[in-house]
Amino acid sequence: MSTDVIVLNGGSSSGKSGIVRCLQALLPQPWINLGVDDLIERLPPALLDSGSGITFGQGGDVVLGDEWRAIENAWTIGIAAMARAGARVIIDDNFLGGRASQERLRGHLDGLRVLWVGVHCSPEAAEAREFARGNRAPGMAAQQATKVHEGVVYDVEVDTTHAESLDCARIIARHVS
């Protein structure tokens, strides 16, 4: 029974992208990567910083409007369909709603073999990395660091606070079948 989907959940600046690139290089099968940031990049400008779309507030708040929710729902249905059609997909996400976000995604991925991965990072380290990136809304890292994991159930968990992305990816790869 092989894994169909890998879901990486972690706060902003917790190191998900580096882990994804390592997983893509380490895993023997081809995995494509689609995450919430990809959807944001594909949005029309009118949905960015708009009440109906997605807004990045001053203190790191992320506010999601009705248009965003509708599009994100369709987007997720599409990714699940890709996986059902045979594409191996790594989804990287921030579960802003914690357990409720996981349950919603679990519903979309029904029937697929999913590896749920928690990507932890201390708020302090995530905040320092956010600062060093210089292109993220300040505050998101600290605010999301623990919140996105509330009530979420994982198959494997890694912590990037003191470990390299590559070492985290190696741990995850051992759970991919």
Added chain:
Amino acid sequence: MSTDVIVLNGGSSSGKSGIVRCLQALLPQPWINLGVDDLIERLPPALLDSGSGITFGQGGDVVLGDEWRAIENAWTIGIAAMARAGARVIIDDNFLGGRASQERLRGHLDGLRVLWVGVHCSPEAAEAREFARGNRAPGMAAQQATKVHEGVVYDVEVDTTHAESLDCARIIARHVS
């Protein structure tokens, strides 16, 4: 009856990306954009320049292997599912197989209202733009300029040889319902 999917077909360096950005800004509804280049970016490195994946040859040849075809098939199924779930999607593509590529995509988009758009550009202008971009495999633009349109049937056609992306987008937008 509103349009569900806009398909832009044109050769490499024919100006599709500029038209997409203009359409996203012009159209009153939110449209997300997913194209073949997005899939290429999401691939693992092992599928790039690999016989089983996608290879960009010396003279601008693009060679597609079995793994590529399998993933592209699943990817397209997923995008169709997004559109059926209510996301408005602009697909930009190069129909390397001309009419056969269109028929394959038409099959995937069954039941959706699709606006088929041909994005033409003279081989000379496309080649000059490829040269000016400096980051594309030389030869693709000239090779694809007319080939991707062979036998393809469109609802609307634009030509970027002497027109700005914005003007082309305005013509297309009038056909979006």
Added chain:
Amino acid sequence: MSTDVIVLNGGSSSGKSGIVRCLQALLPQPWINLGVDDLIERLPPALLDSGSGITFGQGGDVVLGDEWRAIENAWTIGIAAMARAGARVIIDDNFLGGRASQERLRGHLDGLRVLWVGVHCSPEAAEAREFARGNRAPGMAAQQATKVHEGVVYDVEVDTTHAESLDCARIIARHVS
């Protein structure tokens, strides 16, 4: 007597970057490129959108503060020194002050053989390209299109309104000795 410096002056979205890439590929000698946009990218965040640094206003205004002027002055002195030390440099710039900007730059480049190139583009075409890029402050293209050329004296002039970057670069290349 060989050319030491090529100065391309044109408004925002007039097509300077494409011409630069073509010139670098066409010219037999190695030319490095440094322009005002490179300086902006290297600035600390505190000087962006700051009264003392550089501000991109609502209607396309660019407001330059004292800190910006001091750094730009030092930057230009450095580029002139690179050229005097033997590096062939293509400078792309917007002469917001028209002739006065040219005279200031001419002073810095004293003793060097400079090819002054005007990159024209109709306000309408530049504005359409700015719109299609989607990542520029709207209004700059139209506002700068003719203003940056006021009173400026050129060795060669090109117009990108109806010509490809590559064709413009070929015209310029014939004047490089």
Added chain:
Amino acid sequence: MSTDVIVLNGGSSSGKSGIVRCLQALLPQPWINLGVDDLIERLPPALLDSGSGITFGQGGDVVLGDEWRAIENAWTIGIAAMARAGARVIIDDNFLGGRASQERLRGHLDGLRVLWVGVHCSPEAAEAREFARGNRAPGMAAQQATKVHEGVVYDVEVDTTHAESLDCARIIARHVS
């Protein structure tokens, strides 16, 4: 007596760029950043992967040809001139020649107050980060990790193996006057 130039020397993937962004945000005065990677980006394509320019070999070797050396020399003279004209400059570099590289740069920066900073990283961590970036010639990180520091004398040294860029930048900032 205030610092004119900060030189960060460290191997590939040792974390210099993150430290630079933090320093630019932390330091009260405006500092611009110019490094060897900036020069590489500005080069014409003919000097990349060319015997006379700069070549990135299979195992992480970096081979420098005569044209490269001539341009880099002129580039460094220009940066020193910028600093003498009052721009505060952070130079990030890899001293492939160890002490000899430092002595050459010291010669160029004669008369300027320079803060020499060593950015250390264990070969293992640098290699893991190189792998996670996915866009660097494999092998450079491990090969340069200790080599670039051979015989080099520093005013301050940081180690990114177990510390965040921000913490390293804070240590460095205390030495900037």
